[in-house]
Amino acid sequence: MGAKVLFMNGDFLPFEQGTISVRTHGFAYGTGCFEGIRGYWNAEDQQIYLFRLREHFERLERSCKILQMSLPYTVDEFIEISTELVRRNGQREDVYLRPVIYKSDQIIGVRLHGLKDDCIITSEPLGNYIEITGLRCGVSSWRRIDDNAIPARAKVCGGYVNAALAKSEALQNGFDEAIMLTNEGHVSEGSAENIFLYLDGELVTPAPSENILLGITRDTVIQVAQRELGIPTRERVVDRTELYNADEVFLCGTGAQIAPVIEIDRRPIGTGNVGPIATRLQELYFDIVRGKRAEYRKWCTPVYSLVSAENTD
Structure with a gap:
């Protein structure tokens, strides 16, 4: 409705x-x-x-x-x-x-x-803000806004012009989504999503100092990956070429949810298919957000009481 x-x-x-x-x-x-x-x-x-x-x-x-x-x-x-x-x-x-x-x-x-x-x-x-079954991304020519310009850690309305420039460039160049770099040339995030790489048995994601939004879905992934899959996350500087050599890459955010990436700059990521880690995290995520996992119910605020839920037709 x-x-x-x-x-x-x-x-x-x-x-x-x-x-x-x-x-x-x-x-x-x-x-x-x-x-x-x-x-x-x-x-x-x-x-x-x-x-x-x-x-x-x-x-x-x-x-x-x-x-x-x-x-x-x-x-x-x-x-x-x-x-x-x-x-x-x-x-x-x-x-x-x-x-x-x-x-x-x-x-x-x-x-x-x-x-x-x-x-x-x-x-x-x-519904889905972006495709969640395999994105093709391009590294943007637009650099991510800096903390000393328009702080990316705040969701400032005017700051999203930066995201819009990168997103339109990506779509007009035939990609699904953009990946943005900092002014130093390090990986920051997508146009409006955090980014994770799966490398050498661990998840890697840009550190808070890399002009990222401190994503709530990002924090969810870090906690769930460790608890459910035993996979740690390392927050650090990520270079552009690490994207090409990652076993898996995925974007995440409230809008994006968990969106696996299968190609960056016309280069296949891993096997060129959605990988098992992103697949499993995506499955877990959708169970958690729909209240199907009791141990994560603290993250889920119900809207309807039992009575009102039955009488909303």
């Missing part, structure tokens, strides 16, 4: 009323922060589970500190608002929540301080 309502500045409103002025500071200058949160429908439980909801709002809080923004609600209040929003939409499918905190003053002039911060949260149906 599509979105009927959204949450905006303290109220649940009809979706079509979720508008801002063309003079809004966040629109004109990109002065906002956002999150992307997935909810997964479990038909057997008649339940939507919002995955790692608390961690997403904690990261939003950290992003806002960097942009001198104040969250209008506590993390616990955001959790309550989010679950209520999905309930009001009566959604019984996979959904995507996008909370946005933005500078709402209608002024001309670039700054962060002394401006009003407002909030919008939407909940909409969403």
Whole structure:
């Protein structure tokens, strides 16, 4: 079911009323922060589970500190608002929540301080953001934004122009996705995904210093790979040519989920097919996010009570 309502500045409103002025500071200058949160429908439980909801709002809080923004609600209040929003939409499918905190003053002039911060949260149906059965990627000519320019560790609205440049270049060159390098020429991440390599029996992923978003799915992969597969993860500098020699490569993120890569710069990765490590992690991930693994239920926030789940038709 599509979105009927959204949450905006303290109220649940009809979706079509979720508008801002063309003079809004966040629109004109990109002065906002956002999150992307997935909810997964479990038909057997008649339940939507919002995955790692608390961690997403904690990261939003950290992003806002960097942009001198104040969250209008506590993390616990955001959790309550989010679950209520999905309930009001009566959604019984996979959904995507996008909370946005933005500078709402209608002024001309670039700054962060002394401006009003407002909030919008939407909940909409969403399937796969990118292909999850074998991506063909290209290393982008666009370099990843630097921590001293627009910090990539914060989900800053304006910073995603950097991702858009790389993504369009990749698609227009015949690839599915881009892989971005730092200004030093080290591997950073995809256009909007973290990246993992499987090399010599361990997972390798760029360190936080490599201008990456500290991904919640990235953290999930690190924990699950160690716990379920006994595979450690090494966070370090990764050179471009290591991509070509990896046994496996995959991207991950809330939108991307776990997306195996089978080719980079026209070079096959490993056997040129989706590898066993990415396959197993993908299977585990989808079981976990749909609430099918009891030991990971702490990461899954249920939307419906048993009674309300039965009466949402």
